[in-house]
Amino acid sequence: MTASVELRGVSMDFDKYRAVDDVSVKINPGEFFSFLGPSGCGKTTILRMVSGFIEPTKGQVLIGDQDMRGIGPNKRPTAMIFQNLALFPLMSVWENIAFGLEMRGVDKAARRAKAEELLTLVELPGVGDRYASQLSGGQRQRVAIARALAVEPQVMLLDEPLSALDLKLRQHMRSELRAIQKRTNVTFIYITHDQGEALAMSDRVAVMSRGKIQQVDVPQKIYNNPSNGFVASFVGENNKFTGTLGAISKGQGKFKTDAGEFAVTLGEGVTKDSKYRLYIRPEHVGFVAKPKAGGNAVPVTVEDVSFEGNFATVNLRDKTGRRLSAEVRNDPLNPPPAVGSKTNITFDQDKALVLLDSEASAYAEKD
Amino acid sequence: MQGKTSHLVLRIYSIVFLLYLLVPLAVMGGAAFNDSRFPSPLPWKGFTLRWFVDLFNDETMLQSALNTVIVGIFVVILAVPIGTAGAILVNSLKGRSRTLLYATMIAPVLTPGAVIGISTLLFWYKFNVPAGLHLSVLGQVSFIAAYVMLMVLARLQSFDPALEEAALDLGASHAQMLRRVLLPHLFPAVLAGAVLAFFQSVENFNTTQFTRGSSTTLTVYVGSKVRSGITPTINALAMIMITLTILGAIAYEIKRRRDAARMAALDAE
């Protein structure tokens, strides 16, 4: 069984502090949905509101179209994976997994059988009689997942479950979690500050900042069509230019900066009076010895080349001293320009995005 | 620290310290077997068990021992729930009110036993409650509950609140959560508190002395005997208590080593 989750105009105030500000979003049944944002953006608060540990100050939380106000966490069709897993230390692994069933009065033999079944599902057969302290981090993760699945929830809530794992394990668990979700078809609500995770695993992502949703979309659009400066900055790398918009027509226009005038594409809601900036991703930046007339180009000096494996990051400076970067695929036949050389970078108009940088969505950056 | 010499010095010091602690107990126990009227292992006048016999024939001694145990049991019955309740309450508060409640709770620990005894005596006298062992119980509970509270509180603070939430999230009612998650976690501290409460009650002198009226407990009786007429029956009693303590210590150590070995074997799997 699976259910939709809807937030309608949900706000959460802690005394004077507004942690969640008028959030509305509908999550479809069986969807893998992520809330992505920096610490303090409100994503944890949203998860706790859906699970029932806090009630919103305003607005409604609906699960399966039913208003959950007044319904405690033990009565909701949700199950949560906690950040520190919260496995019961005084119970064995199988007792942990069977806990939800024990609470419902299922008899011991049936509970044990179900626990073994789930252990097989998460690929941990035979550890039922051990204790959590004797398992590795990845194994404990899977026990936590099994424990949550045992109560057959309609919605699974995951609170940054992979943050304590090392890199290789994290990557492995990403595909594991995705696979389990597809197999069980339970609605997954996943919160994280790791954009790679969110983009890789989710059907849709909600990017949040300071209690507000900045954009809800499929991962590709989040990355390629960020709706404002915050989303563009938080997800992926950027070259940023401040400047002034000139002529605008049909979502495109001219942008004047101290490094030159560029042909740009306008993002959502950008007008001549709003605060905006120009964003260009490093992988959309190419090198050219002699720039085409009328195209977007900036003369640069190569400061540093950093080999990262399957790509290289080239750090550049333009004539105003501004730092820029380009990302170049690792191709031995096409090496990046040498350190110290002078060349030009170029980029297409539809990859040069001028996006809103309003106060509420400002992402603190160091330049 | 530098050098192996300093480590050696410290090691010797630690052994001397242990001897300093344990030799007087041995002296006291040794006197129980010396056939000498004055309680002392030296000069040694021959091995005897007569003091143990005298001990068991001493009516007042046996009565006081009984009183001591009864008082101890009542103290445990009162102090453990009170201390646990206090710990739960204080842990649910924050800021000023928490500090205030905490300070009030440990005030009896910092108060001289004589003061506790006298204040208990005077207070209940106002209600025409006479002195007696019941007052000793109340006086002892006033500070022993604080010790229980401290032990339970420490254990409470090491309780991961996420465990409680996880239990609820998986469908447990509040009562089920308490029974299956919180209380098992607290149990070691509550048990230790009960044991501590009992032994603190047994060895208590100051508070009991002022509240007991005409009844005696073991500690009070022995204390008074030392001033009047001593015989090594007291040493016989001491010997019994020391032996019991050492047996308890040995049992504990055996269990500890067994548990550690078991855990190590499981980890190696």
Added chain:
Amino acid sequence: MSELIRRFGTLLTTVAILLTAFWLLFLVIFPYLGLFEQSFRPYLPVDEIGGPNDFYSVNNYLSMFHNPTEINLLGLTFSVPIHLWVFFITILYSSITALAALLLCYPLAYYMAKVIPPKSLPTFLLLLVIPMWVSELLRAFAWFIILAFNGPLTIVLQDLHIITDPVRWVNGLGGYSGVVIGLVYAYILFMLFPVYNSMSSLDTNQLEAAEDLGARWWQTHWRVVVPHCKPGIASGSVTVFMLAAGSILVPTLVGSTRSRWFTEIIQQWMFESQDWNTGAAYAFVLLIVCTIFVTLMMRFFKVGLADIAK
């Protein structure tokens, strides 16, 4: 409180509150207030209580200042009220006890925290704890035996030809040597555990850093270890001082004919004179001094209330 009800249910929360209220009100606060009040009223026969002779005064406290006696100190003679003198002596020797306990425990705490092989530690702790379980009475009694005239200590030293004639061990220090020895032995573990606790939280890297920068061992201790252990030292000192000052058993058992302890005087008032009011006053004075000592130590060492106690 609504938080509690949510977590534990109404019944349990009410029970918890009632139990705690009973404890704090009826076993702690009201009795202490009663003690305070009683200490200001005169000792009267039953039928005169509440009558015209029953008024508040500080007379009971002032009786500490009665009965001057002659004290010889450093060749000079002073006339001091006897009870006041005993009070002063009690405070003095309790402080000495705390200091002696600290000096004895410090090296051992360091050994346990930093030097001892970790496998031996639990066994060592167990051995240490045995005297604690054996009860204060017996701890005092043990020294009663050892220090007795013609007792084991004398005999052993005579056999080793260190002394020839028996010595009255309890008569040293103006008659208080027995008391101090007894007190130190009785309460030394209450100093050891807090100090050890503090020490074990000291990062060994700091010691190595100090050594690396050229500090000698006494400098390392004075500048690194001791400051870190302030909470433990304060906690231990406070505990030992208060136990010593309030001790009845030890000064009675191991005292000499010349020693008197303040608690013995309280006992006299309570049981021999049957004057509970003056007994209450003296008890209150003891309580006040202990509180002042605790507060001073807390200020001096900059520790909070939560650091004191187990």
